[in-house]
Amino acid sequence: MVETILEYLREPLVTLSGTPVTTLTLLAAIAIVIAARIIAAIIGRSIERILEAQGLDRGMRHAANKITRYVIMLVGTFVAIGTLGVDTSAIMAGGAVLLVGIGFGLQKLAENFISGLLVLIERPIKKGDFIDAGGVLGTVEDIGLRATRVMSRDGVAVIVPNANLISSTVINYSAPTAERRFQIDVGVAYSTDLEVARKVLTDIADAEPMVLKTPTPEVRCYGFGDSSIHLVLIVWIAEAKEDLIVGSKLRFAIDKAFRQHGIVMPFPQREVHMVPPRAA
Known part of the structure; x- marks a missing residue:
């Protein structure tokens, strides 16, 4: 029975470049691709661990892992194709024709592929x-x-x-550092003592744990509007992606502190003076 199975597996399915392709060689090619994928994963992870031990950042480790996997998978694919009896040199020679086809039909895919390599290399x-x-x-x-x-x-x-x-x-936002400058715009009434408003805003920033102490928070006056004086609280945060959370916390604190100190944040308003018409 074993001989019968082997005979069936050795039965040619198709002939490529004068070499018969059997079920056995097809299974061998599939096994090579699977083995290459497993080996690529193992070596890729090993390289990533080695680079981690050397203190390299996560992005560099990830790029090295990816490139290693792609190279091993490419080699494994060529070996598998060679096992099927396909002349790999003919494939390389046909690369020029493939590039022409890419230029016309697969231009976007090729562009994304090359861009992916550039992103991994240039980082x-x-x-x-x-x-x-x-x-x-x-x-x-x-x-x-x-x-x-x-x-x-x-x-x-x-x-x-x-x-x-x-x-x-x-x-x-993570390069060269994850720190980010963040600002809160505040409008105060013209009757406001600006020094008091400045102190209240800086005290709020100093009390917020998600705000960095260095550079120190500061308050700037960015102009005089129609209804209010435009103040800006400028702070630095450790993680750029936390800007919405920090902004929400600061705004809640500003509203509470301004109410306690009697600082008014006026809404837009206009004064209209009616001039009666002159008697004829």
Whole structure:
């Protein structure tokens, strides 16, 4: 019975480049691809651990892991194709034709592929960075060869094509540091003692634990409006992605403190003087 099974497995299915492709060689090719995938995962993780032990940042480790996996998978695929009897040199020679086809039909895919390599090598962004890519605000979860996955503040995974990261403006709030300057705009009435308002605002900033002590918080006057004096509380926070939380806390504290000190935040208003018409 074993001989019968082997005979069936050795039965040619198709002939490629003069070499018969059997079920056995097909299974061997599949096994090689699977083995390459497993080996790539093991080596990739090992390299990442080694780089972590050397103190390299997470983005560099992630890029090295990805590139290693892609190279091993590419080699494994070529070996598997060679096992099937396909002349790999002919595939390389046909690469020029493939590039022409890419130029016409797969231009966008090729652009994303090349952009993915550039992102991994140049590292304008890296895994864990908080970015703004075309209005998409979130944390980079994974950088693939075709697209990058960004986890938004709403917990939604957004897939951003790599070409957009190279050709469009991307704001990386985590580079060179995750710290960010943040400001709260406040309008106070013209009857307000500005020195008192300044002290109240700086005390609020100093009391908020999510606000950094250095650089020190400051209050600036940005102008005189129609209904109020425009003050701005400027603070620095440790994580750019925490700006909404810090802003909410500061605004609650400002409202409470202003009520306690009798500082008025006026709403827009206009005074209209009616001039009676002159008697004829």
